[in-house]
Amino acid sequence: MTALLDLRGVSKTYSSGALEVAAVRDVDLQVQAGDYLAIMGPSGSGKSTLMHIIGCLDVPSAGHYSLAGEDVSGMTEAQLAVVRNRRIGFVFQQFNLLPTLSAWRNVELPLLYAGVSRSERRQRALTALGRVGLADRVEHRPGELSGGQQQRVSVARALVTEPDLILADEPTGNLDSASTADILALLCELHEQGRTIVLITHEHEVAAAAQRIVVMRDGGLAEPLTPSQAVVGR
Amino acid sequence: MSWLETLRTAVDALRTRRLRSALTMLGILIGIAAVMLTVGLGQGAQKQVTDQINKLGSNLLIVSPGSSPSAGAGGVRGGRGTVGTLTMDDAAILADPAVAPDIARVAPVSSASLALIAGTSTWTSSIVGTTPDWPAVRARTLSEGRFFTADEVIAESPVAVIGSTTATQLLGTTSVVGQTITIGGQNVTVIGVLTAEGSTVGGDQDDVVLVPQSTFAARLSTSANPRSVSTIYVEARDAESLSAAYQETTKALLSSHGVTVATQDFTVSAQQSIVDTATSTSRVLTVLLSSIAAISLLVGGIGVMNIMLVSVTERIREIGLRKALGATPTVILRQFLVEASLLGLVGGLAGISLGLLGAVVLPSIVSFPVAISPVAAAAGLLVSLAIGIAAGVYPASRAARLAPIDALRSE
Numbered sequence: 001m002t003a004l005l006d007l008r009g010v011s012k013t014y015s016s017g018a019l020e021v022a023a024v025r026d027v028d029l030q031v032q033a034g035d036y037l038a039i040m041g042p043s044g045s046g047k048s049t050l051m052h053i054i055g056c057l058d059v060p061s062a063g064h065y066s067l068a069g070e071d072v073s074g075m076t077e078a079q080l081a082v083v084r085n086r087r088i089g090f091v092f093q094q095f096n097l098l099p100t101l102s103a104w105r106n107v108e109l110p111l112l113y114a115g116v117s118r119s120e121r122r123q124r125a126l127t128a129l130g131r132v133g134l135a136d137r138v139e140h141r142p143g144e145l146s147g148g149q150q151q152r153v154s155v156a157r158a159l160v161t162e163p164d165l166i167l168a169d170e171p172t173g174n175l176d177s178a179s180t181a182d183i184l185a186l187l188c189e190l191h192e193q194g195r196t197i198v199l200i201t202h203e204h205e206v207a208a209a210a211q212r213i214v215v216m217r218d219g220g221l222a223e224p225l226t227p228s229q230a231v232v233g234r
Numbered sequence: 235m236s237w238l239e240t241l242r243t244a245v246d247a248l249r250t251r252r253l254r255s256a257l258t259m260l261g262i263l264i265g266i267a268a269v270m271l272t273v274g275l276g277q278g279a280q281k282q283v284t285d286q287i288n289k290l291g292s293n294l295l296i297v298s299p300g301s302s303p304s305a306g307a308g309g310v311r312g313g314r315g316t317v318g319t320l321t322m323d324d325a326a327i328l329a330d331p332a333v334a335p336d337i338a339r340v341a342p343v344s345s346a347s348l349a350l351i352a353g354t355s356t357w358t359s360s361i362v363g364t365t366p367d368w369p370a371v372r373a374r375t376l377s378e379g380r381f382f383t384a385d386e387v388i389a390e391s392p393v394a395v396i397g398s399t400t401a402t403q404l405l406g407t408t409s410v411v412g413q414t415i416t417i418g419g420q421n422v423t424v425i426g427v428l429t430a431e432g433s434t435v436g437g438d439q440d441d442v443v444l445v446p447q448s449t450f451a452a453r454l455s456t457s458a459n460p461r462s463v464s465t466i467y468v469e470a471r472d473a474e475s476l477s478a479a480y481q482e483t484t485k486a487l488l489s490s491h492g493v494t495v496a497t498q499d500f501t502v503s504a505q506q507s508i509v510d511t512a513t514s515t516s517r518v519l520t521v522l523l524s525s526i527a528a529i530s531l532l533v534g535g536i537g538v539m540n541i542m543l544v545s546v547t548e549r550i551r552e553i554g555l556r557k558a559l560g561a562t563p564t565v566i567l568r569q570f571l572v573e574a575s576l577l578g579l580v581g582g583l584a585g586i587s588l589g590l591l592g593a594v595v596l597p598s599i600v601s602f603p604v605a606i607s608p609v610a611a612a613a614g615l616l617v618s619l620a621i622g623i624a625a626g627v628y629p630a631s632r633a634a635r636l637a638p639i640d641a642l643r644s645e
Contacts, residue, residue, distance in 0.1 A: 052639050055558075077562070078563060081562040081565075082560065085559065090558055090559070096642065100246070110560055113235055113556070113559060113560035113561050118239075157559075
């Protein structure tokens with residue numbers, strides 16, 4: 001069986017003037033469907049760049065990346081938009097909810113770009129909000145919700161398209177410890193329901209929630225760790 | 235994403251920035267309203283001038299004494315009225331169907347400004363000596379009484395037909411027909427009153443006293459040659475024969491005066507040429523005013539572009555998020571284009587409404603007609619939509635080109 005995510009020799013270099021900076025170097029990484037992977041690393045290790053490539057927000061300069069059997073390395077911006085829409089649900093550190101829209105209007109956005117009808121969008125958005133325990137907050141705007149609740153809305157938005165992959169970039173970075181535990185429990189629950197999750201974090205406690213951990217250092221992958229090692233390694 | 239969804243998203247975006255959207259539309263609104271009003275004023279003025287000139291009569295040629303440098307091509311007649319070269323004989327020649335078959339009627343006119351007395355009232359008015367064809371040639375009717383007859387002209391009868399202004403000023407509201415008025419020491423009997431016409435380019439058409447030409451020549455004229463007339467109005471058979479009538483008039487008078495085109499001592503001007511001159515003058519003014527208004531429309535368009543650019547900068551994170559969630563560059567381009575077009579379109583609609591309101595309200599304030607042109611309204615709508623689209627293209631393409639990660643990263 002082919003992996004859901006298959007990165008082979010993926011590199012990303014940025015050139016600023018004459019200087020070439022390799023943010024990601026020759027990364028090989030496979031993630032099977034149903035995995036819960038954490039990518040760890042200090043800031044500057046290239047984990048954000050790797051997350052952008054995995055999330056199809058950027059394309060690698062070298063190497064190949066297949067998502068669900070589809071090579072996305074050479075796709076155009078428009079094709080990547082379609083792949084992101086169909087296959088990936090994003091959870092961002094900054095939540096990235098639109099402040100002028102109510103919770104359910106935020107959750108329906110990916111469906112809007114997928115061309116789903118208005119009535120179905122609302123119904124699916126309400127179901128997704130129900131799954132994250134916000135059935136009674138659907139008409140609230142982000143400003144009227146707590147940080148933890150806002151992140152739940154963005155998890156609902158990531159779920160609503162039933163994507164192959166949920167990609168969470170420092171999802172607890174802006175949350176207090178109670179909300180952090182809350183969101184991590186939610187991600188675990190989704191994993192148990194069979195979702196594939198890739199979590200990017202620099203916190204050991206957060207990474208410990210995952211099934212598998214890889215550590216990035218200077219743009220490359222270091223030794224893989226088990227979750228217990230992550231806690232010990234603190 | 236369908237156009238309908240794009241439109242909904244754009245409406246939402248504009249509604250959340252109500253004040254700014256309204257202020258942006260204001261530029262377009264003022265521009266469109268200004269263009270509509272200036273075009274309306276110009277057309278109104280043109281129509282008023284044309285109507286007034288047409289009130290003089292239809293298919294009309296005006297023969298005046300004196301030559302014109304532009305030989306009757308325009309309304310400027312140098313030396314007009316300064317020489318008494320036209321006489322009743324000229325009128326008689328033109329009225330002869332053998333000489334001028336395309337001329338239907340001829341009305342020679344002599345005039346003088348004289349004091350009128352009726353009882354204790356006095357009034358100074360224009361006294362016009364003419365022939366019975368005058369009402370037909372000048373397209374005038376009588377509200378009371380009758381016009382004088384050919385017999386009365388031959389008999390030099392002391393009768394007069396007066397305008398409604400003269401009647402009111404001199405005789406009040408009492409029955410006018412049958413009253414006697416004194417003109418320059420001569421008693422004349424009022425036999426008819428002209429239907430009110432209003433003012434035209436020639437002044438108040440209702441302040442006039444018409445008497446038989448012979449009566450005028452014999453008893454009232456101050457001219458050295460009592461047979462001289464100040465103007466001969468010539469009516470062609472129809473619009474098609476106007477040009478032929480023009481030629482016949484010129485030819486007949488040249489031969490009867492024994493002059494050549496170079497030494498021509500009279501001027502024939504077609505009413506149409508006066509209309510054309512007046513129309514072209516007001517058209518130049520309309521174009522001038524409209525161009526000024528169009529500049530304000532352009533400024534409004536630049537305002538839309540400015541606001542859209544600010545909006546793109548402000549919403550970089552939103553654009554990045556929408557792209558991350560699956561909006562293609564085309565969808566983002568459309569969204570911003572639709573927003574800009576909506577600003578233009580709604581601003582344009584409001585401008586047209588204001589322009590229409592102005593066209594209805596303004597005439598009662600400035601007593602000047604303002605034409606409502608559906609063409610100008612439709613054009614205004616198209617132009618405002620085009621301005622919105624044109625102003626939106628650059629900001630929208632900038633939004634579409636934003637890389638989602640750069641956009642998401644920005645604070």
